[in-house]
Amino acid sequence: MTLPVRPPLEPMLARPAAAIPDGMAYEPKWDGFRCLVFRDNDEVELISRNGKPLTGYFPEMVAAVLANTPPRCVLDGELVVIDGPRLDFVRLTERIHPAASRIDLLSRTWPASFVAWDLLALDDTALLDEPFRHRRGILERSLAHADPPIYLTPLTTDSELARRWFSQFEGAGLDGVIAKPLDGPYLPGQRAMVKVKHKREADVVVAGYRFHKKSTPQRPLLGSLQLGLYDETGLLQFVGVAAAFPEATRAALVDKLAAFALPDGAPHPWSGADVAGRRPGAISRWSAELKAVELLEPRLVCTVGYEHMEGTRFRHTARFLRWRPDREPASCTFEQLEEVVSFDLDGILGRS
Known part of the structure; x- marks a missing residue:
């Protein structure tokens, strides 16, 4: 050129x-x-x-x-x-x-x-x-x-x-x-x-986590929290992850989450036969991804910041803001999310 x-x-x-x-x-x-x-x-x-x-x-x-x-x-x-x-x-x-x-x-x-x-x-x-x-x-x-x-x-x-x-x-x-x-x-x-x-906030259920790429058996580090919301049928849908934590916090979070580890053989909304090994709301690769996720009893609730939704998932990685020990997991539903009023793209682009 x-x-x-x-x-x-x-x-x-x-x-x-x-x-x-x-x-x-x-x-x-x-x-x-x-x-x-x-x-x-x-x-x-x-x-x-x-x-x-x-x-x-x-x-x-x-x-x-x-x-x-x-x-x-x-x-x-x-x-x-x-x-x-x-x-x-x-x-x-x-x-x-x-x-x-x-x-x-x-x-x-x-x-x-x-x-x-x-x-x-x-x-x-x-x-x-x-x-x-x-x-x-x-x-x-x-x-x-x-x-x-x-x-x-x-x-x-x-x-x-x-x-x-x-x-x-x-x-x-x-x-x-x-x-x-x-x-x-x-x-x-x-x-x-x-x-x-x-920028918006939502209270979500922490239903699992992944280890950080720098994690070792001697010093386990959290990589990301796996987040969910309950739909109108009572099914816990995967909605995204929160992943930005200081290294010291990553180590402490692994200890905190250990108290909610899923007992051997216990059912989980994302691994039961009712969803055929596929995490609700997730892509079809979930059956393979599941092997890399430590599932938790869905009892922890936290507040995250997000920008907007893409379908039923956060468009970007969510920002962890605070724990919500006062919030019941079952109350964390899609109904809390702000519904954006539809606007016709033709009016922005001047299309006839």
């Missing part, structure tokens, strides 16, 4: 904040794969946040870029999969597959879309040093006639509107709000933007 900005290139990153700051430009935070698009006439490369090629996994996106972007450009944005009125991150992760036949099938059954939010180069001109307001203006003109699946992300300078976006857009599967300085340059690898993500 002869572009003025070429790979490898680290994308500009965002630092977390508790609230939406004033006096900036605001965009929805898309829940997908960060992607840098390099197009030099008929040559297209899709590069992930960590510098790995994505081009081979998304052949339909190569065709879309060729049909809808300037002949020589570098774009920053997000690859997403749209399922009706919302995003589907699980479908997106399924697109990363080693088999060419599977890639071809998924490119037709669950095609990706690209949401652009920055322009880093156009023709022979690098735009990294230009202020964001200038880059955004050129981006809008460059994609003025783009058709789906290439989209331009919405943008506002109204902080009150951004706060409404934060609450409304989650119902379409979005992840929060990004804030950018209007006069800031594009700073590869630096956390020059601000991200505000949804």
Whole structure:
């Protein structure tokens, strides 16, 4: 490629904040794969946040870029999969597959879309040093006639509107709000933007744990807590893990959990014949994963922090917050989770 900005290139990153700051430009935070698009006439490369090629996994996106972007450009944005009125991150992760036949099938059954939010180069001109307001203006003109699946992300300078976006857009599967300085340059690898993500709490049952990779028989260390919630039928569903603990805490937690070890031969909701050796809510590999998990009597309850759900599971690793000795495990149900009001993705992307 002869572009003025070429790979490898680290994308500009965002630092977390508790609230939406004033006096900036605001965009929805898309829940997908960060992607840098390099197009030099008929040559297209899709590069992930960590510098790995994505081009081979998304052949339909190569065709879309060729049909809808300037002949020589570098774009920053997000690859997403749209399922009706919302995003589907699980479908997106399924697109990363080693088999060419599977890639071809998924490119037709669950095609990706690209949401652009920055322009880093156009023709022979690098735009990294230009202020964001200038880059955004050129981006809008460059994609003025783009058709789906290439989209331009919405943008506002109204902080009150951004706060409404934060609450409304989650119902379409979005992840929060990004804030950018209007006069800031594009700073590869630096956390020059601000991200505000949804944060919630839930009381969950600790039904098992895994040892840490550094654990030894002489010094056992906790790796992760295996978490569950009871569904409407009374079945304990796996919902995710909590894994970020200081090393000293990891050792103490193994001692604490030992008091709740499952007696030999005792039944457990995730290993009984009623679930055929498959943990409820989990992927089909659970029968093999079960061998690496120390099951516990489901009597411990803790509070965890999470951002949002993907189906019946936490989208990311949950954050352990505190133990809840006052809470009965059976009271830890899905009903406590906040229900996000649905929001049509068409209204965000301007699709007819």
